[in-house]
Amino acid sequence: MSRAESLPKSDTEPEPDTESETEPGTEAEAGTGANAKSAARPGGRGPSRATTRAGVTAEPRAGRTPSPLWTLGLFRNELVTTFRRWRTIALLGVLAAVPILIGISIRVETRGGSTAGGGGEGPAFIAQITNNGLFLVFTALAVTLPFFLPMAIGVVAGDAIAGEANAGTLRYLLVAPAGRTRLLLTKYATTMTFCLVATLVVAVSAFAVGALLFPLGELTTISGTRIGFAEGLGRALLIALVVSASLTGVAALGLFVSTLTNSGIAAMATTVGLVITVQILDQIPQLHALQPYFFSHYWLSFADLMRDPVYWDDLVRNLGLQGLYAAVFGSAAWARFTAKDITA
Amino acid sequence: MEELSAVEPDPAQAAGAAFPADQAGSARTVPAPEPGSTGAVSARKPGGTGAVPVRGGGGTGAVPARKPGGVGTVSARGAGGVGAVSAQDAVIATRALSKRYRGGQLAVDGLDLTVPAGSVFGFLGPNGSGKTTTIRMLMGLIEPTSGTARVLGQPMPRSTRAVLPHVGALIEGPALYGFLSGRDNLVRYDAADPAADPRTRRTRVATALDRVGLTAAAGKKAKAYSLGMKQRLGLAAALLQPRRLLVLDEPTNGLDPQGMREIRSLVRELASDGTTVFLSSHLLDEIEQVCTHAAVMAQGRLITQGPVADLAAGARGRLVVTTPDAGDAARILKEQGVADIVVTETGVTAEPPDRELAHLNAALVTAGVRVRGFGVERASLEDAFVALTGEGFDVAG
Structure with missing residues (x-):
């Protein structure tokens, strides 16, 4: 500041003739x-x-003369604008409701003393929740990651550019001039922030519900060792971060789709549709050769953080793949958006 | 129908303003070294003084001071349509600017537009004539297919970052975030400008709101705004900073008569402060009231540009006789050799003859025609416009 x-107070009123000549x-x-x-x-x-x-x-x-700090003003404003929108609050509300539903249903089901998910297949960690409420965090993330979280990201990312184009506000932002690269980076950064906030909302809500309805304490890892509650909490936070990082690929894909159309709804639908399609394809055994390149393929690898010692291979593959998606679709979005005629 | 006849006089007589489209087209292809032929449009007019008709007292002095060579000279680069405006003084200067959309449609075709500094420039044309495409190219939103555009002396769209902070724009109506209040809309647009000082943001937003009379409604969500209020808010966004150029596309759309008046006086006020205003409108009397210069486009081509007075003068006036005895009057006028006589409800109109009009009046009165009014009605800009763009109502495809 x-x-x-x-900054140049000096260029207020120079004798203009020499300069404009x-x-x-x-x-x-x-x-x-x-x-x-x-x-x-x-x-x-x-x-x-x-x-x-x-x-x-x-x-x-x-x-x-633009100050480097001022250029962050758009990002700040974008964050405030995004998180004040009804739509964003509703999405976060839905995400917060998922762990509450899971927690209550397990509580109701296990009132007689039986263990949850006993015998049947359920989401990861669900059987352990009755022993330790912290496991509700892992279960909730495992449940929301395949659909709810990417859907929410798809809505926010898909709407990023296309929504502005649809409302006509894009032209005013660009004439302001926001700068196309700057605007795109702002939008991507905001979408990433939303990924993080959305994941944390799920985790925090799950932790709160878990703490209210179930006991807390030492927990048993997948490998069978026992770790303290504090370390368990640390791993939960780490898992939340990994989950939100797992969404960078979808975010970049959504942003790219968003630069292709002037209809926010179309961009959102396309992105969410792609998320679903890819996950279906990931289930088809014949596509075995392609599956390692699907952005969702390693999503559930975050469970490896609950091993002792942590099994890093798939986690690293996942983060690498997300980085690849971000690079490819980020560049594609940039190439498209900076060369686009803004007619909306 | 009757207005059409105003075109008939030979183009030379019409002093450039009434160039038919094809003539203007060929004039444009004249190589720059021969500015006489193109520049003649206004340079020939003695009253028009070929000089840059900079508006108001404000900046006039600057022009000769900077170019001692003489006001009338046309620099090789600036030999656009308007006689004496050199490229250096032009706030907007395009050379052979063209845009062909992907569908193959040629939206703008070889546009040579020169907007002198300090002018209030009216940009006219029927719907679909390429006005908005031109404005979008000037604002760096659309890449031209060929040709160049310079705004504030710098090439667009390359220099958007340097140029656009000095430009306020209202393009194709306002666009707002319905879920934000009017004030927050402005805050957002201001935050988008990297050259805007965040410390003065609140003050500037408040000033802009006050300027367009929206202070009372500033806290309301923009989706609850009426069309006129949205238009005002869009204008406020253009006025967030002191600007050197204001581009206003149909600024009075949706406004009530008071609003229109306010906008007009706002434009005048801004212009007297030295801001160049580039105003596109289809309301011709609005242009005539506010603008010092105007350009007319049709089917992607620039038909004419120049000082408004010259454009209106280009279309010839009409002799108007108000009388209850229209039939007799028409007969007498015909006997006197007056051409193009049209009988109207209130009397007769005709093409004004070159000789003394008093004789005509005397002839009418002598013949017992009860003359209630007699005179030549100056052609309005509308007449000139219609003469240039044709009567047709259909949108050019």
């Missing part, structure tokens, strides 16, 4: 130099303008 303060063909370079030069252009008119609209006009001309 203080840096901005010290410069050959207008040469100022190809964008940014500060060109900016300052054009600011000096209207020459003789400057003073009269400053007097008519005193406070507002006279001052900001000095501050026209």
Whole structure:
């Protein structure tokens, strides 16, 4: 901030003639130099303008050079805008409700003393919840990761650019000028933040419900060793982070789809549809050769964090694959969006 | 029908304003080194003074000061349609700007537009004539197929980051976030501008809201706004910073008459502060009231551009005789050799003859025609516009 303060107060009113005389063909370079030069252009008119609209006009001309910090203003604003939307709050509400439902149903089912999921197949860790409420966090993440979380991400990512185009606000953002790369990065960063927040909402809600309805304490890992509650909590947090990182691929894919269309609904539907399709394909044995490249293939590898020692192979493969998706579809989105004619 | 006849005088006489489309097209292809032929449009007019008709007292001095060579000279680069405006003084200058959409439709065809600094520039044209495509190219939203566009002296869309902070724009109506309040909408647009100082954001937003008369409704969600209020909010977004250029596409759409008046006075006020205003509208009297310059587009081509007074002067006026004895009046006028006589409900209109009009009046009165009114009605911009773009109501495909 203080840096901005010290910025060129000097280019407020230079004697404009010398400066504006410069050959207008040469100022190809964008940014500060060109900016300052054009600011000096209207020459003789400057003073009269400053007097008519005193406070507002006279001052900001000095501050026209962008400060690096200010460019984050759009990101902050985007975050606030996204998380204040009804739609976002509703999505988070649905995600928070999932662990509550699971917790209550297990509690009701096991009231007689039987163990949950006894005999039958259920989501990972579900049998352990009655022993330790912390396992509800793992179960809830395992339940939401295949569908609820990617769906929520698909909605937010798919709407990112297409929704703005649909509302017509995209053109005003770009004319502001937000800058296409900057806007795209802002949108991706916001979607990633949403991934993290959505995962944490599930985890926190699950932990709260687990703590309320079931005992807490030492827990047994998949490998059979016992770890303390504090370490268990640490692993739960780590798992939440891995789960949200598992969603970066979907986020990049959604953002790319979002740059292809001017309809927010179409982009959301396409992204969510892709998520479902890929998961169905992942179940077909004949596609065995392709499956390691599906973004959802290693999603449930987060359970390996509950082994002792942790089994890293699939976790690393998962993160690598997500990085690949982010790179490929991120570049595709960038290439598409920066070359696109904005007609909406 | 009657307005059509106004085109008939030979183009030379019509002083450039009434160039038929094909003529304007060929004039454009004249190589730049011969500015005389193109520049003649306004340079020939003695009243028009070929000089850059910079609006208001404000910036006029700057023009000759910077170009001692003489106001009338046309620099090789700036030999656009308007006589004496050189490229350096132009806030917007396009050269052979064209846009062909993917479908193959040529939306803008070889546009040479020159908007002088300090002008209020009216951009006219029927629906589908390429106005909005042009504006979008100027704002860097659309990549031109060929040709160049310079805004504030810098190439677009390459220099969007440097140019656009100085440009306020209202393009094809306002677009708002319905779930945000009016104030938060402005805050968001301001945050999108990396050159906007966040410390003055609140103040500037409040000032802009006040300027368009929305202070009372600033806290309401934008989806509850009426069309006029949305339009005002869109304008406020364009006024968040002091701008050097304002691009307003149909700014009075959806406004009530008071709103229209306010916008007009706002435009005048901004212009007197030295802001160049580029105004697209289909309301011709609005353009005539506010603008100093105008350009007319039809079917993707620029038909004419120049000072508004010259454009309106291009279309010839009509002799109007108000009388209850229309039949007699028509007969007498015909005997006097007046052409193109049309009998209307209130009297007769005709093409004004070159000779002394008083004789005509005397002839009418002598013949016992009860003349209630007699005179030449100056052609409005609308007449000029229709003369240039044709009567047809159908949208060009």
